[in-house]
Amino acid sequence: MSSRKRSTLNRRDFLKGGTLAGAAFLATLVSRNNPSTLAAGEDVFSTFLPLIMQGTGGGGASAPLEVIALNRMAFGPRPGDIEAFRALGNSDEERLTAYVQQQLDPDSIDDSEFETRYAAAGFQTLHKSLEELFADHIVNNPYDENDEAFWDWYSLPIYELVDATILRAVYSRKQLSEVLADFWFNHFNVYLWQDQGGPLGVSYDRDALRANMFGNFRQMLEAVATHPTMLYYLNQNNSSDAGPNENYARELLELHTLGAENYLGVQDPTTVEKDENGIAIGYVDNDVYEVARCLTGWRVDDDTVDGGNTGRFLYYKPWHDRFNKFVLGRYIPADQPDMKDGHDVLDLLAHHPGTARFIARKLCRRFIADDPPDSIVQAAADTFLAYSDDPEQLKRVYETILLSPEFAHAWGQKIKRPLEATYAMLRALEADFTRVPEALPWVIYLMGQGLFSRRTPDGYPDTIPAWANTMSILYRWNLALALTENWLNEENGPTIHVDVRAQTPADLRTPAGLADFWIARLLGRPLPDVSRQAVVDFIARGEYGPDDELPEEDFDYWLNGMVQVVLMAPEFSLR
Amino acid sequence: MAHTLSRRQFLQGCSAAIAAMAGARLTRYAVSAQSSTADMLVVIFLRGGWDALNVVPPRDGDDRGLYEVARPDIAIPASSLLPLDDRFGLHPALAPLHDLYQDGKMAVVHAVGLDFDTRSHFDAMEYVELGTPGHKGTQSGWITRHLQSTPSGSSGLIPAISTSEQPTSLLGFPANVNMYSPSDISLWDNGLAAEQKQALRQMYASDTPLASVGQRTLDAMQAVQPLVDVDYQPSNGAVYNDDELSQQLKTVAQMIKLDAGLQVAAVDFGGWDTHEYENDGPDGYLADLLGALGDGLANFYLDLDSGYTDRLSIVIMSEFGRRLVQNESSGTDHGHGSVMLALGGGVNGGQVFGQWPGLSNDQLYDHADLAVTTDYRQVLRELIANRLDNPNTDAVFPGFDAPPLGIFQS
Known part of the structure; x- marks a missing residue:
């Protein structure tokens, strides 16, 4: 691999990513928007409370099915969503079935509110084809690469993709689609703030992932394997017979298909146990090398050598290793037709029972629990295999999972990750925006889940231990504050507008009444008694009884504070 | 190789929270970590690939000649080098560190680095910080694996901080706290923070993983509170400049003195990707960066030389060094072998x-760059075993073994 001359001092700034500037910027923003003075010191240990034992996992009792559905196959309810779900049928089963069928057929859903906002957002680059993105933002960048404008223009499609992703997650009624787009992006993770091919991520998200996520896994796998974003990210673009690069090949096996659970380590490939079809039951290191050889010559048509510099995928025969290979116990002969070696590999992997189980388990982990029951994992894997050549294979798999009793009965065995918590707050608060103030992605980043910012190919983790940490929780609380108080907005910049008072019935004036209204509104279910009491006590501020009328003076101030407390409750973070 | 926070660690954190809730002093969290004799570790990562050959150039002999021929516009004159030994000198902008070197508080490791074929920033940083060269799928960083495998545990209140973004070396360590300054660890205050924290104490009073991390977060805020919006007074007349590095080091010093169980601090300092005009004029670009590094570090060391340096280890590293031959823009392109610095009592x-590989064409990596003769893990492995009291170095760097170089006292 040779160094790239186009790197400059300005690239350095790009590499630094402006984290410090961002943190300082946030601090300024918050202090500028903060009218109050510092509170006096308090003794938080003055109140000793006995431990309340809860259930396993994230804990807590069960939740109504509409809460389960809207928090696990959607990013939390918006006002009205719970009622709409309840109106879908006469029993839980009927309602769930109707909701799942509707979500599995996204084209049937009226999404006019989102579409209106998307049109108003005025994105300049998201409609561009792969070739246009490559030509406009990489090859013909009009700015001097020593200027900041060069990197602004280079990154513009990704900045827009960030905004559009947040906009969709919050306003689109095709909620399952958004959950799945997030799932598949993480499954086939790429880091989009990279200096090679970053802007092409718009096409990767749209053309490789979203276009295939209700379709066939084998097709999605090839769309990813031939997409320049992935080819650049995992160094496949440099892989030739003279110097095969195993990076993509290894992740293809370990992360995209068979998974580490089917990795058998360093072993003689000829002695690995085979299944009834004569295919190895798992992979060994030699398979990684052989797959890398099969894929040599799969590159980007850029200015490396030959080609037309279009930015498209290019099969470059001079780099392909023409000799015979041995993959998963299967002999692959020499001198096959163009791309056939690679196609054989993708076929083997996409049809492998190990892949079916790995993908099934990961989807169940997303939709049901950190540790999903084997029964549903096996059922989903069976569907995956039974429909492996079906154009709607993945839709059938989702259906198996989402209509299972395991889905309907699990609760609180997952927490909302930072992005899910962010989307859920924006939805629950009925926030109003089209473009996103830059402070919002920063807070998400501080919580640990910056959009398209996961550097490693494994994608963001999807279990409680990975997210139950100080920064993630503290900035989740701060986000609740900042959104409710409208602190993230910039003068002359985009705004997110939240008005708590306007959404509170005018006749509600008592601590208990306000607490119960907002608890139901934000959580869709009651809080445990101790937590409810904490909310009531907060707004009663030691001066009023639970059923006293609160005075108008400071009413909004305390009401906002109370809504923040409900959003900060651990129950808000459960899924 | 996946490492996740174990149930046991959650329970440890939780029981400490219960103790704190019961009225014990907050510092109880920190007791287990503080009672160990392990050093506190500060890792300073210079992002961009620092030019090792201009930081520690050869002073004499054939290699000095090769160096000057390769870098007609940017070589550091031999006369201005601060002597390290017969062979090497230190860039004059690092004069404050030269004093520490002469006092025996700083060691230099040359021709050290990532022994893996890449000149990509991202790949190299990833591999170095994961600690598993060639394997990007590793789900934890090397510091994380140290904290998870060290016999004295890592269940203090704030066992690790990073002062810019969370680096990959701390990937998968949930207790890490990102703080550029102490005020980052506070609830944004609309005037009701005290009342809100009281409500949070009640709502997060159970023992679920989520609840215990909520308690830990409240405790961390409480612990850091004395540092927020307070003018920090460094010891020994040390002065922290206003630059990015010094401000981060100031935060680290405050956190070390806070006694809240800190074991590791990760600091990033960017700007080392010197592709052009790296030594432009007497106050050249690289000299500026090195000046900030030397001055910041020396003052940090001075500040902590008030009872902390006997148990302090600092390492300075980068993802790679740079090409021997300067480029057409009077800069240097991405290279291979690098320099590490280690400071501490x-x-x-x-x-x-380190073994010097030489600069003649056949001695260079890929006929272009300083070769790597010491794997960076060899340095860190010795540090972890000798100074951090963690014998489980195989858990930190799986499958890697190399004898100590004698850099760190045991």
Whole structure:
């Protein structure tokens, strides 16, 4: 691999990513928007409370099915969503079935509110084809690469993709689609703030992932394997017979298909146990090398050598290793037709029972629990295999999972990750925006889940231990504050507008009444008694009884504070 | 190789929270970590690939000649180098560190780095910080694996901080706290923070993983509170400049003195990707960066030389060094072998460690760059075993073994 001359001092700034500037910027923003003075010191240990034992996992009792559905196959309810779900049928089963069928057929859903906002957002680059993105933002960048404008223009499609992703997650009624787009992006993770091919991520998200996520896994796998974003990210673009690069090949096996659970380590490939079809039951290191050889010559048509510099995928025969290979116990002969070696590999992997189980388990982990029951994992894997050549294979798999009793009965065995918590707050608060103030992605980043910012190919983790940490929780609380108080907005910049008072019935004036209204509104279910009491006590501020009328003076101030407390409750973070 | 926070660690954190809730002093969290004799570790990562050959150039001999021929516009004159030994000198902008070197508090390791074929920033940083060269799928960083495998545990209140973004070396360590300054660890205050924290104490009073991390977060805020919006007074007349590095080091010093169980601090300092005009004029670009590094570090060391340096280890590293031959823009392109610095009371300072590979064409990596003769993990492995009291170095760097170089006292 040779160094790239186009790197400059300005690239350095790009590499630094402006984290410090961002943190300082946030601090300024918050202090500028903060009218109050510092509170006096308090003794938080003055109140000793006995431990309340809860259930396993994230804990807590069960939740109504509409809460389960809207928090696990959607990013939390918006006002009205719970009622709409309840109106879908006469029993839980009927309602769930109707909701799942509707979500599995996204084209049937009226999404006019989102579409209106998307049109108003005025994105300049998201409609561009792969070739246009490559030509406009990489090859013909009009700015001097020593200027900041060069990197602004280079990154513009990704900045827009960030905004559009947040906009969709919050306003689109095709909620399952958004959950799945997030799932598949993480499954086939790429880091989009990279200096090679970053802007092409718009096409990767749209053309490789979203276009295939209700379709066939084998097709999605090839769309990813031939997409320049992935080819650049995992160094496949440099892989030739003279110097095969195993990076993509290894992740293809370990992360995209068979998974580490089917990795058998360093072993003689000829002695690995085979299944009834004569295919190895798992992979060994030699398979990684052989797959890398099969894929040599799969590159980007850029200015490396030959080609037309279009930015498209290019099969470059001079780099392909023409000799015979041995993959998963299967002999692959020499001198096959163009791309056939690679196609054989993708076929083997996409049809492998190990892949079916790995993908099934990961989807169940997303939709049901950190540790999903084997029964549903096996059922989903069976569907995956039974429909492996079906154009709607993945839709059938989702259906198996989402209509299972395991889905309907699990609760609180997952927490909302930072992005899910962010989307859920924006939805629950009925926030109003089209473009996103830059402070919002920063807070998400501080919580640990910056959009398209996961550097490693494994994608963001999807279990409680990975997210139950100080920064993630503290900035989740701060986000609740900042959104409710409208602190993230910039003068002359985009705004997110939240008005708590306007959404509170005018006749509600008592601590208990306000607490119960907002608890139901934000959580869709009651809080445990101790937590409810904490909310009531907060707004009663030691001066009023639970059923006293609160005075108008400071009413909004305390009401906002109370809504923040409900959003900060651990129950808000459960899924 | 996946490491996740175990149930046991959650329970440890939780029981400490219960103790704190019961009225015990907050510092109880920190007791287990503080009672160990392990050093506190500060890792400073210079992002961009620092030019090792201009930081520690050869002073004499054939290699000096090769160096000057390769870098007609940017070589550091031999006369201005601060001597390290017969072979090498230190860039004059690092004069404050040269004093520490002469005091035996700083050691230099030359021709050290990532022994893997890549000149990509991202790949190299990833591999170095994961600690598993060639394997990007590793789900934890090397510091994380140290904290998870060290016998004294890592269940203090704030066992690790990073002062810019969370680096990959701390990937998968949930207790890490990102703080550029102490005020980052506070609830944004609309005037009701005290009342809100009281409500949170009640709502997060159970023992679920989520609840215990909520308690830990409230405790961390409480612990850091004395540092927020307070003018920090460094010891020994040390002064922290206003630059990015010094401000981060100031935060680290405050956190070390806070006694809240800190074991590791990760600091990033960017800007080292010197592709052009790196030595432009007397106050050249690289000299500026090195000046900030030397001055910041020396003052940090001075500040902590108030009872902390005997149990302090600092390492300075980068993802790679740079090409021997300067480029057409009077800069240098991405290279291979690099330099690491180690500072602290337990360092066998005043020496240049590592086997020097030489600068003749056949001695260079890929006929272009300083070769790597010491794997960076060899340095860290010795540090972890000798100074951090963690014998489980195989858990930190799986499958890697190499004898100690004698940089760190045991």
